[in-house]
Amino acid sequence: MDAAALLQRFLAGDMRALARAITLVESGYPEGQELLKRLRGRGNSRVVGLTGSPGAGKSTLSDRLIEEIRKRGETVAVLAVDPSSPFTGGAILGDRIRMMRHHQDKGVYIRSLASRGALGGLAGATVASLAFLEAFGFDRILVETVGVGQSEVDIARVADTTVLILTPAAGDSVQAFKAGVMEIADIFVVNKFDLPGGERIVQEIKTTLELAAMRPGGWKPPVLTAIAPKAEGIPGLLEALDTHYRHLEEHGLLEADRLERARFEVESVIQEWGRRRTKEGYALIERVSKGELTPEEAALKLLNQPAKLHSC
Ligand SMILES: Nc1nc2c(ncn2[C@@H]2O[C@H](COP(=O)(O)OP(=O)(O)O)[C@@H](O)[C@H]2O)c(=O)[nH]1
Ligand SMILES: [Mg+2]
Incomplete structure (x- = not known):
């Protein structure tokens, strides 16, 4: 497909053209960057970063969020970024099942990114893919990444709202506090609340937040709980996402987000x-x-x- 045809099909809402565009930037082909230039600035998606250790429940949560978002009649794309395990292990299998579940739904697009071939590395490919998804017109984009802070893909810098998912698993809280993510997460979710120790970690987070510096516009990060496979806590999470987005709008903070995203790309x-x-x-x-x-x-x-x- 030549560049003009690809652009035309993309603009016509052809999902295969979207997939092709993302593959171009993922593989580092210059055609991808050219297309990106033509499409940038279109669309107005709410970008949510979901981050946390492997196995915290990011994919399960996003699967349930997709359902909730679709109930509202909004469209959603999910970008799953995993620098650690390209095509091995249960993570990708789980993502496959999720993709199949929503396969028939034209309002949902799910894509995994693992390649390091792109210019700008995986981080660059992620932000470029994000721009394509936005230009395609999705109302919401969920970006799943492993870890925070030291991660190759520093999700807090590209998302409007960053959600940190923790679990009662041993060591999870300690790790989070160490990485300094208390400052970057806008919303905390203690998932696997069906397991013992959930309440303790909620309290730990709240205590730490009391000591944390003031956020832009005085945002106070909520600490939510969830049992993702049962969809418990999902409507509350979506509500919290909307509250945070309104906060960004009311305090004129969205424009700064967009600039930060561009800075991150360069x-x-x-x-x-x-x-x-x-x-x-x-x-x-x-x-x-x-x-x-x-x-x-x-x-x-x-x-x-x-x-x-x-x-x-
Ligand atoms: N008990 C329990 N298990 C969960 C919960 N959420 C996710 N899991 C399980 O934890 C495992 C990892 O979940 P996944 O969504 O793949 O985690 P990710 O690596 O962060 O994307 C899966 O086997 C899920 O079924 C939860 O709330 N409670
Ligand atoms: Mg996952």
């Missing part, structure tokens, strides 16, 4: 570019190790070489 490209250049520049690196060049001199030399953005 940064991702620079980082990935730097990584690739450094791999290619063995001779220069060797001279740094011998003390013939400073790291800064070598970096400038690498960056000044003609651009080969998409070749690796």
Whole structure:
């Protein structure tokens, strides 16, 4: 399919054109970036990041959220980003089942991203895919990522609302507090509330939040509970998402979100570019190790070489 045809079909609402567009940016083809340029700025999706340790229940929660969102007649896309396990394990199997469940529904699109081939790495591919989903016109986009903070895909920087999912599992709370995610999550969900220890972790989060710095516009993150497979806590979560979105609107914070997303995209490209250049520049690196060049001199030399953005 040539670029003009792809654009036309995308604009006509063809889901296969959407899938193709995402594959282009995922694989790092320049055509993907070109298409992105033509489509950017269209659409107005609410972007929600769902993050938490593997097995916390992100996929189960998002599956139930899809149902709840569809009940309202809104459309929704889910982007599942997993840098750790490309195509192995139960995670992807679970995602497959979820995709099949909603397969017939034209108001739902589910996509996994795992490739590192894209320019800007996985983070870059994620944000580009997000832009495509938005341009396609989904009312809501859910982005699932593993971990927070140190993660390759720093979801808080691209989502309007970030939801951190914790469980009563041992070590989960400790880890969350360590990674500094208390500051970035807008909504907390203690999932697996059917397991023992749920109330204790709710209290732990609330105590920590009392000591945390003021959020933009004075937002106070709610601490919700859920039992995802039974859809318990899902309507409350959707309500909390809407309350937070209204908060962003009322305090003029959405525009800052969009700028931050663009900044994150550019940064991702620079980082990935730097990584690739450094791999290619063995001779220069060797001279740094011998003390013939400073790291800064070598970096400038690498960056000044003609651009080969998409070749690796
Ligand atoms: N007991 C219990 N199990 C849950 C709950 N939510 C999810 N699970 C299970 O936990 C496992 C991991 O869930 P999944 O949604 O794949 O987690 P993800 O890795 O964060 O996407 C699955 O076997 C789910 O059925 C819950 O609220 N209670
Ligand atoms: Mg999952």
